[in-house]
Amino acid sequence: MPQFRMTGRGLWITALIVPPLCFVALFIVYPIISAFAYAFFDWQGLKRLDFVGLENFHTVLFVEPYRSWTLNAFKNNIIVFFALMVLQNGLGFILAYALWRELPGARFHRIAVFLPVVLSTIIVAYLFKLFYHPLFGLVNISLKSIGLSEWAQPWLGQSGTALWSIIAAQAWHMVGFPTLVFLAGMQRIPSEILDAVRMETESEWVKITKIVWPLVAPSATIVFTLLFVGAFNWFELPYIMGGLDGSPFGSTDVLGLYFYRTAFGNVSSGQQDFGLGSALAVLIFIFIAAIAAVITTRLRAREIQL
Amino acid sequence: MAQLSLRGIKKRFRDTEVLHGIDLEIGDREFVVFVGPSGCGKSTLLRLIAGLDPISDGEFVLNGHRMNDVAPSRRGIAMVFQSYALYPHMDVYENMAFGARLMGLDKPEVERRIAEAAQMLRLEALLKRKPRELSGGQRQRVAIGRALVRKPDVFLLDEPLSNLDAALRSEVRLEIAKLHREIGGTMIYVTHDQVEAMTLADKIVVMNNGRIEQVGSPRELYETPANTFVATFIGSPRMALVDVTRDGDRLVLANGGSILVGNMSGPETLKLGLRPDTVQLVRGASAEGFAGRVEYTEYLGDNAYVYVRLADGKLLSARTAPNDLYAPDEAVTVTVAPGPAHYFSAEDGRRLTP
Secondary structure, eight states, X not given: OOOOOOOHHHHHHHHHHHHHXXXXXXXXXXXXXXXXXXXXXXXXXXXXXXXXXXXXXXXXXXXXXXXXXXXXXXXXXXXXXXXXXXXXXXXXXXXXXXXXXXXXXXXXXXXXXXXXXHSOHHHHHHHHHHHTOTTTOHHHHHHHHTTOGGGOOOTTTSHHHXXXXXXXXXXXXXXXXXXXXXXXXXXXXXXXXXXXXXXHOOOHHHIIXXXXXXXXXXXXXXXXXXXXXXXXXXXXXXXHHHTTTTSSTXXXXXXXXXXXXXXXXXXXXXXXXXXXXXXXXXXXXXXXXXXHHHHHHHHHTTXXXX | OXXXXXXXXXXXXTTEEEEEEEEXXXXXXXXXXXXXXXXXXXXXXXXXXXXXXXXXXEEEEETTEEOTTSOGGGTTEEEEOTTOOOOTTSOHHHHHHHHHHHTTOOHXXXXXXXXXXXXXXXXXXXXXXXXXXXXXXXXXXXXXXXXXXXOOSEEEEESTTTTSOHHHHHHHHHHHHHXXXXXXXXXXXXXXXXXXXXXXXXXXXXXXXXEEEEEEOHHHHHHSOSBHHXXXXXXXXXXXXXXXXXXXXXXXXXXXXXXXXXXXXXXXXXXXXXXXXXXXXXXXXOSBEEEEEEEEEXXXXXXXXXXXXXXXXXXXXXXXXXXXXXXXXXXXXXXXOSSOOEEEETTTOBEEOO
8 A cells, every 4th residue: 555655855845835725725715615605695785695596697697787787798898808809919919029029129118018017007097097088188188289189089988989998008008918928938939940931931921920920829828818817807997997887888897897886886876785796706707717718728739849 | 053152251240250251162063061160150151141140241142143132031042950940830741841832832843842852851751740759860851851842052051960969960961962962952061070071071161260261172171281270170180280390301399309301491490290190109219200108098999099298298199000009108209101291380370381
């Protein structure tokens, strides 16, 4: 019978693993499991009432007005995800390529591109709220000064532009992150492979699509997965710039805000419902976990060992 | 057809000049080897010919066309890299097809060329494999195949054998020589290994410190090295250089004996170059020859090399019969076999023809 012996090395590993494991169990696993449990009960404030089975899930998915709210928030999350895929990851890839090719000023821009990432989200949110201010915001003043007065508008105050304005702020804030990950991936490509391509074509397009892009697949996996999770958990920027109600008229409402409002109530209605909120949280969690798993396995399959 | 002319080629990296004016003519179907120690500029020169780095000064003309500002892919030049630089995400077939397709060849032509190259390089069974599933020698052949399918005027090979183990190295060396005979293209080959240079080249270009020391056939370089650098670089074990002074018809080593060379003119002090095969050892002291002591012996089976410390502290190697064993510290006298000798100027190391 094999015997487990505590050697010095085994002790070390145990000592190092157990504390963080306890931490994770207490502050991550336990809340997730309890959220699961909460979702199956009826609640009044902090007081737990009867077990209601799948009633809460049914309500948020199929009963009006929750149904429309859920769908609206979900739709906005999808818009955010695809918009950021282009504006944040797409731009990040192009920026990384430009930095990697050591265009003039690459050293300065490498820092400049990453700098906003270090800023607090709160600061970025208030900064862009000021930029978008209808009367004295930088955006409108700039438009007026170059003779485009008719383009000036209350960016955060109308349904058509509010979400996109917040998305732009998010892209500006975080574009440095995918840039950095892609740049690291590109720097792993052996320079002789690049020389080999240059012997066969001078087209940047061919180099990017046929060689660089396939070879930075590991970076793409990381960046895509994190963006997916981030886009569907999006909260801070819309909360500060659009408010807890996703104003105007729910046009900036996303699942994160909607969940918060449902579970903890908001200033105007004061209603709170842990049961519905937990049901939403569970649905969001399952959706993100399932899709992220698919994305990761799909993208992993096209990664190659360099 | 491929006729290359390098005229006054210089290369600077910022303020450091690494190539100081290279002039070289390379003819059609020639196998040219650039050889020299690390950092002599041979790989840099190859990259300038490929177009991977810009030429700082001078002119590179290929078949009558100035190539300085032509993109690497439009020069009609293919390159085999030291690390092979295969595309890791493509299989062997795709690796070879990639460049051919970019040349605008149609599908049947691409397939025909790949089939031809695969047959020549024994790659048929490997076409669907990814580079990481291949051995070093197989990757090497794919890298050559990738160059072959483009049917370039000039092949550049940058230390192609340096990542292979010793046994495989001599095998691939023979294959490259055979390949050159079969396809008959112009090949430029960079190595720091003088054995590769001697065995493969029609013409060797010996480089040192960003300059060409000598250009010639392997035989010319071995028999008439232009200076002490080439003399000691070509041939193994290396040629010993002995500082001697001329006294009538004898060459005298300070406190170490002398040898008879007959009438000669030229400077009073010079360097005498002695290769292991022109040196003979006599046991004990003798009036004719340089005195020395045996340092150690290398036994190689078919012959042996004896290293002798001369009176002036120089180490000299002599080839002896394998059964001729010398004890360490044994006193010997070094004599020189009759035949062509190498004399170099004591000042600048140039070859002297007395």
